[in-house]
Amino acid sequence: MMFSIRACGLTLRSRLCLMCPGMDREELYITAHLARLELSEEEIDRFQAAVLQLLKYFDKMMEMDVENLKPTTQLIENNRLREDVLSDYDMTDQLLQSAPELEERFVVIPNVL
């Protein structure tokens, strides 16, 4: 029994270790695209090393037994609700002023099609 648990832990760990080299240029490119970032060849080289270093470090988390722990997603335990009512909002014009390009009260972007 003990053996099988340990073996299981080892498998998990080795899978993670294999995952890191998986962070190749292609993976980084896909991730960058998901984040809407365009990376030059030179940037890919630079970021790949830095991302790998951190992912490798994150593997340390696998040492910890988290079996019976619930995740902490937020620190405020009770949701605070409010009435669903209309309220005045007087900053619309100020917010629009920040747009790079405006046509009357519309924010202009390049053609979608």
Add this chain to the structure above:
Amino acid sequence: MIYIEDHWQGLFLKPQQLKKWKKYANSADKKIGAFLQFKPDLAHISSAEHGELEGVPFAVKDNIAVRPFKLTCGSRMLKSLNSPYTATAVKKLQARGGVVVGKTNLDEFGMGSSTENSSLAKTVNPWDLSRVPGGSSGGSAAAVAAGIVPFALGSDTGGSVRQPAAFCGVYGLKPTYGTVSRYGLVAYASSLEVIGVIAKRVDTARMVFSIMHGQDDLDHSSLEYQPLPEVPEHLTVGIPIECSRDLHYDIDKSFKKTKDTLGELGFTVQEISIPSLDYVVSAYYVIATAEASANLARFDGIRFGERAIEADNPEELILLSRSRGLGDEVKLRILLGTYVLRSGFQDQYYLRAQKIRTAIRMDFEKAYSGVDLILMPVYSYPPFKFGGDGLDPFSQKLADIFTCTANLAGIPAMSFPASMENGLPIGMQFLAPPFGEELLFKACSIFEKIFPAPDSPIYSTEWSE
């Protein structure tokens, strides 16, 4: 009680003094570059005429909105953005008479430990101009240490108030999560961060916090401050046994000295254990970058910020605007955060980090059953040099270990100047249970009596004479 030195009180009501102070502030800031925008009269009209902070100048980190100042977050992306509104925390201080005199430099969007990641300016440490002021609230800490303002606001996501305060030899308070409204704070990692205060005196920090806290309709996660019912006469301080590893020689020396001093001052000092400490940096960076990747998706060049005008379609506009507008460290954290949230990897990274976060909270809960406060170093290194002579970005992240624990657990913590080593200030911090701010103020005040915040070589009050 004296909250603030005489020369700060009602400064804006005394034209002669004010003129001399402005001259001093400008010349001091020329040396250290704490401010991205220094305009003492710009928002004066927004401050009430009376209150505890009547005519008292203060500075605000440039990721906290103050109308009509800019709100650059230290980013090229937002270099021309004017703040359309004012953060609740700032409004509350203005309502008691405080005057915002400028916006301070920071690591872009609060991401860093040296303020070197600002895309807009360089801030140096008032103690040694060849060293970093810490970060990310480096400008706020440097401004206070240089005597330009008695206090400044910062934001603390993983230590960004306490660490620069420690590097600059002043006090830095990270309040309990949720006690200060985040409305008007540009979001980086929403479940971790809180607006805090950097000050030259403990009482100043205490007063500023007492004004800033409180539930806010504009921040769903804000809480009413419910202070612990009583502050014991006699305080017991726990020292985690895990803290003594991998400390720079000067930090280790200061840590030991502080433990001894606390004993002499009448604190009961005892060893405790926070076993999860080994995993906090991993858990912190997984959670912080995951939240950052979502929060920073809003910077697309469409509704505000710098836009790549030559783009032919919306997709290209977003890609180009982000790629040009954001700096390297921000891109790195967005990439990491996007990766750990990708389908297939979530359980191994994000979910596991959140479970470790639970373990950290439980470790602290257990520790506080036996002690009132916990003492830890703030950072594993003393203030370091710029660039290649300093600390590489990865080592900087590992050294966040002592600060980011409080953010993961949501508990309050306060850094204080503990000693001088080789001419540089070294900070330690107390951590308290949720809503235990008064414990922090009490402990820091006792220590302040024997070791007040030392004056940096730039610090001067001559303008007030």
